[in-house]
Amino acid sequence: MEIKDSYELPLPKERVWAALNDEVFLKKSIPWCEKLERRSETELAAEVKLKIGPMSTRFTGSITLSDIDPPNGYTITGSGKGGIAGAASGSAKVKLVEAKDTSSTTLSYEVSAQVKGKIAQLGSRLIQSTAKKLSKNFFGSFVQQLEDINKSK
Amino acid sequence: MNEVTKIDGIGSSVRRTEDKKFLTGKGKYTDDINRPGQVQAYFLRSDVAHAKIKKIDIKNAQSAPGVVGVFTGDDIAADKVGGPICGWVVPCRDGSATKEPPHPLLAQGKVRFVGDAIAVVLAETAEQAKSGAELIDVDYEELSPVVDFENAGDGAQIHDEVPNNCYFDWELGDEKATADALSGAKKIVKLRVRNNRLVPNAMEPRCALAEFDNLDDSYTLHTTSQNPHLTRLVLAAFMFAIPESKLRVIAPDVGGGFGSKIYVYIEEAVCVWASKKVGRPVKWTADRTQAFLTDCHGRDHVNDVQLGLDENNKIVGLRVDTVCNLGAYLSAFSVVVPTYLHGTLLSGQYDIPAIYTNVKGMATNTVNVDAYRGAGRPEATYLLERTMETAAREVGMDPAEFRRINFIPKDAFPYQTQVALQYDIGDYEPHLDKAMEMIDYFNFEKRRAEAAKRGMYRGIGISSYIEACGLAPSAVVGALGGRVGQWESASVRVNPTGTISVFTGSHSHGQGHATTFAQIVADKLGIPMENVEVVHGDTDKTPFGMGSYGSRSLASGGSAISKAVDKIINKSKKIAAHLLEASEDDIDFKDGKFVVGGTDKEKAFGEIALAAYVPHNYPLETLEPGLEENAFYDPTNFVYPSGTHIAEVEVDPATGVVQVVDWAACDDFGNLVNPMIVEGQVHGGIAQGIGQALLEDAHYDENGQLLTASYMDYCMPRADDLPSFKVGYTTTPSTVNDLGVKGCGEAGAIASPPALINAVIDALSPLGVTDMSMPATPQKVWKAIQDSQSVAAE
Numbered sequence: 045m046e047i048k049d050s051y052e053l054p055l056p057k058e059r060v061w062a063a064l065n066d067e068v069f070l071k072k073s074i075p076w077c078e079k080l081e082r083r084s085e086t087e088l089a090a091e092v093k094l095k096i097g098p099m100s101t102r103f104t105g106s107i108t109l110s111d112i113d114p115p116n117g118y119t120i121t122g123s124g125k126g127g128i129a130g131a132a133s134g135s136a137k138v139k140l141v142e143a144k145d146t147s148s149t150t151l152s153y154e155v156s157a158q159v160k161g162k163i164a165q166l167g168s169r170l171i172q173s174t175a176k177k178l179s180k181n182f183f184g185s186f187v188q189q190l191e192d193i194n195k196s197k
Numbered sequence: 198m199n200e201v202t203k204i205d206g207i208g209s210s211v212r213r214t215e216d217k218k219f220l221t222g223k224g225k226y227t228d229d230i231n232r233p234g235q236v237q238a239y240f241l242r243s244d245v246a247h248a249k250i251k252k253i254d255i256k257n258a259q260s261a262p263g264v265v266g267v268f269t270g271d272d273i274a275a276d277k278v279g280g281p282i283c284g285w286v287v288p289c290r291d292g293s294a295t296k297e298p299p300h301p302l303l304a305q306g307k308v309r310f311v312g313d314a315i316a317v318v319l320a321e322t323a324e325q326a327k328s329g330a331e332l333i334d335v336d337y338e339e340l341s342p343v344v345d346f347e348n349a350g351d352g353a354q355i356h357d358e359v360p361n362n363c364y365f366d367w368e369l370g371d372e373k374a375t376a377d378a379l380s381g382a383k384k385i386v387k388l389r390v391r392n393n394r395l396v397p398n399a400m401e402p403r404c405a406l407a408e409f410d411n412l413d414d415s416y417t418l419h420t421t422s423q424n425p426h427l428t429r430l431v432l433a434a435f436m437f438a439i440p441e442s443k444l445r446v447i448a449p450d451v452g453g454g455f456g457s458k459i460y461v462y463i464e465e466a467v468c469v470w471a472s473k474k475v476g477r478p479v480k481w482t483a484d485r486t487q488a489f490l491t492d493c494h495g496r497d498h499v500n501d502v503q504l505g506l507d508e509n510n511k512i513v514g515l516r517v518d519t520v521c522n523l524g525a526y527l528s529a530f531s532v533v534v535p536t537y538l539h540g541t542l543l544s545g546q547y548d549i550p551a552i553y554t555n556v557k558g559m560a561t562n563t564v565n566v567d568a569y570r571g572a573g574r575p576e577a578t579y580l581l582e583r584t585m586e587t588a589a590r591e592v593g594m595d596p597a598e599f600r601r602i603n604f605i606p607k608d609a610f611p612y613q614t615q616v617a618l619q620y621d622i623g624d625y626e627p628h629l630d631k632a633m634e635m636i637d638y639f640n641f642e643k644r645r646a647e648a649a650k651r652g653m654y655r656g657i658g659i660s661s662y663i664e665a666c667g668l669a670p671s672a673v674v675g676a677l678g679g680r681v682g683q684w685e686s687a688s689v690r691v692n693p694t695g696t697i698s699v700f701t702g703s704h705s706h707g708q709g710h711a712t713t714f715a716q717i718v719a720d721k722l723g724i725p726m727e728n729v730e731v732v733h734g735d736t737d738k739t740p741f742g743m744g745s746y747g748s749r750s751l752a753s754g755g756s757a758i759s760k761a762v763d764k765i766i767n768k769s770k771k772i773a774a775h776l777l778e779a780s781e782d783d784i785d786f787k788d789g790k791f792v793v794g795g796t797d798k799e800k801a802f803g804e805i806a807l808a809a810y811v812p813h814n815y816p817l818e819t820l821e822p823g824l825e826e827n828a829f830y831d832p833t834n835f836v837y838p839s840g841t842h843i844a845e846v847e848v849d850p851a852t853g854v855v856q857v858v859d860w861a862a863c864d865d866f867g868n869l870v871n872p873m874i875v876e877g878q879v880h881g882g883i884a885q886g887i888g889q890a891l892l893e894d895a896h897y898d899e900n901g902q903l904l905t906a907s908y909m910d911y912c913m914p915r916a917d918d919l920p921s922f923k924v925g926y927t928t929t930p931s932t933v934n935d936l937g938v939k940g941c942g943e944a945g946a947i948a949s950p951p952a953l954i955n956a957v958i959d960a961l962s963p964l965g966v967t968d969m970s971m972p973a974t975p976q977k978v979w980k981a982i983q984d985s986q987s988v989a990a991e
């Protein structure tokens with residue numbers, strides 16, 4: 045399953061890139077994230093609680109950053125185990141493109157997600173809509189926070 | 198058989214005596230049984246389709262609340278317990294044998310399908326066992342999953358022992374003669390059909406309760422089995438290497454099987470093993486998700502068909518190339534289902550002078566595929582009857598007439614087919630004629646025109662099927678690679694007052710044996726049916742028997758009972774002769790009385806029974822007291838039920854919904870013992886076939902995740918999907934058994950899918966639609982209609 049979207053931000057690329065690499069900032073953008081800790085330059089540990097269809101599950105797992113191309117983008121990959129509910133993994137290719145006058149940046153993403161076990165057996169019909177909703181939530185609130193900070197300045 | 202049919206004898210629609218308990222919710226199933234001190238088992242299952250197991254960490258689970266034990270494949274291996282076995286193998290074309298990879302009870306180093314068991318957790322309660330399992334950490338190294346069975350040969354190798362993921366590559370028939378026939382044919386009809394994968398969905402999920410008695414080193418297993426003696430044999434002799442006498446297997450009331458409860462599954466074996474390990478009874482009950490994931494699935498074939506016709510539209514040859522999906526491990530009958538239960542049926546009801554078939558059985562990262570109601574014969578019937586209808590359409594003949602000119606003529610029996618089987622008897626035109634009459638075939642075009650006025654597409658479709666059932670002559674089974682005999686047993690005990698206890702090796706899990714078998718005994722002995730009790734399902738009570746599958750209970754098990762009763766009558770005659778001071782040759786047995794021919798001297802059956810057990814006046818010097826006889830019946834041939842089903846449908850072009858509006862089923866099951874039970878079997882079989890044709894489809898995604906693992910995504914037929922069935926019969930009594938019976942359990946599921954799909958194609962034929970795959974869901978049908986219209990517009 046593939047999910048794509050993009051946002052335009054009234055900020056220079058460097059500013060957006062910094063936020064994309066700030067785990068405190070990232071965590072604030074993920075309301076369902078209960079823990080996000082940096083382990084290394086490219087690795088973070090995460091705990092998230094998700095509701096997919098009839099199932100509410102806590103996933104523990106790791107987030108890896110790859111294809112890092114500062115300040116143009118990276119691929120963020122997460123995989124988590126939800127115990128008896130199964131497992132989920134997903135990755136998002138994030139790209140930043142700055143407008144010619146450097147006043148704004150377009151953030152675009154492409155998400156793919158996979159589920160295993162009980163989540164796949166009971167909730168497969170719901171995965172697409174859930175992943176879409178979560179992606180929108182995350183990037184939406186990420187952008188919103190950046191804009192809020194920008195305004196308050 | 199007595200000439201006068203008594204109220205409760207053979208041929209009477211007696212109500213099922215077992216129904217009182219079932220209809221009032223008083224059936225006693227395995228899950229209803231509990232033993233003091235029992236622990237509950239939960240199986241941790243793989244949620245990936247194909248992976249190496251790098252590490253299993255059970256430490257946290259072991260110390261979880263209520264957990265009594267946590268075991269993995271290594272613990273099983275340490276005790277040298279073997280895995281389930283394959284009961285029937287076939288030779289490959291290249292002379293090699295079927296590849297039989299090991300199937301460990303709990304995964305060892307590798308998992309091969311989503312649902313493969315990795316560890317078992319035993320705890321005081323089922324909830325604690327499940328919670329404990331959640332604390333097990335499994336570290337996988339994921340491998341590329343093999344899901345598409347047609348291309349499984351190019352996928353990652355699933356078993357070291359199975360190169361190219363091909364378990365076997367088998368053939369039957371004369372390839373050259375068939376090639377010659379096809380090359381000389383005036384017309385060749387080609388068709389590629391797919392037999393969709395099905396989940397068996399017995400109403401009662403699988404369950405096991407195992408107990409070990411350390412005083413005499415013996416086990417008792419209550420389990421959901423269609424054949425408790427086979428389960429005991431496989432567990433004792435092949436898996437645990439213990440004497441059969443140390444294992445008692447009881448299959449109490451069982452809520453449906455449809456084939457899925459034939460096999461020994463890993464869960465019941467692990468429960469047996471663990472009951473000794475922890476010294477407490479171990480119980481496991483599957484939930485519905487586990488049933489979807491781990492019960493053996495059915496069907497899953499792709500068949501390429503070539504049918505050759507001469508200038509008179511007579512069939513000259515048939516070639517079928519089949520690839521089938523057998524899943525992650527070989528199951529008990531998974532090899533025989535697509536081979537000898539499929540390839541041998543390809544002649545159908547037709548006189549086909551040359552037939553050849555090749556079948557490749559593939560391994561994939563999906564659950565095992567094995568017998569499901571019909572087992573091989575629905576697949577054969579589907580491809581053949583779809584091809585017959587397509588051929589008739591292509592040569593411009595009425596499908597009924599095209600079948601008729603190709604039927605094996607009535608006077609050609611016994612008929613030797615080109616695919617090993619010899620049909621003993623049959624007469625196919627009468628059931629075609631009767632079914633056509635039942636559905637008013639000749640006025641169909643009027644109904645089609647009337648429907649068209651309402652904006653609906655109406656279609657009619659025929660399926661003339663044959664099946665081989667009543668497994669089976671052991672010598673034939675053995676020659677074809679079967680590893681068991683296929684006889685059936687019965688023990689008939691006459692109690693001192695003349696009541697009867699029948700102990701049968703067959704197993705009833707919905708078929709109504711307690712009624713049908715009692716009718717046979719009552720009829721033969723001229724006694725009331727309520728005086729006959731039928732005992733089954735317990736290896737400590739019943740003689741060794743093969744159980745129930747393949748529509749064999751009446752033809753094989755019923756015949757064994759009949760033979761045992763014959764022995765009772767013979768011995769009774771000797772006793773009567775002594776009591777009546779007459780020669781044994783002068784004793785006639787009729788209506789429950791032993792009479793000295795030409796006199797009024799007689800003894801009732803009850804008096805003979807009493808004399809046998811109170812032998813005060815008895816020929817003890819020449820005859821043993823008591824009245825109890827065993828019979829083991831091994832048939833000389835299969836029995837061959839046949840029939841014609843005709844379906845009539847209406848398709849709504851706006852929604853693509855197919856409504857089954859009429860159904861005529863005319864079957865030849867030989868003599869009927871209880872027509873009401875037979876009709877119930879026909880109804881159930883057709884309903885399952887309609888489910889396959891319109892609704893059901895087990896679907897794995899490309900990662901090997903089963904997406905249809907609940908009733909939200911796997912659609913079963915409901916009452917409003919079904920019309921009121923018209924059921925009729927013709928009768929050619931089987932020449933194989935004394936009762937003249939065939940088998941009726943699978944016929945409906947075999948006959949119905951092609952009739953229905955033929956009807957859907959017929960309905961859409963004015964649009965130019967010539968093919969439709971199963972299940973014909975509204976979306977698929979709607980799309981076919983849209984595509985045909987866009988073609989027309991171009």
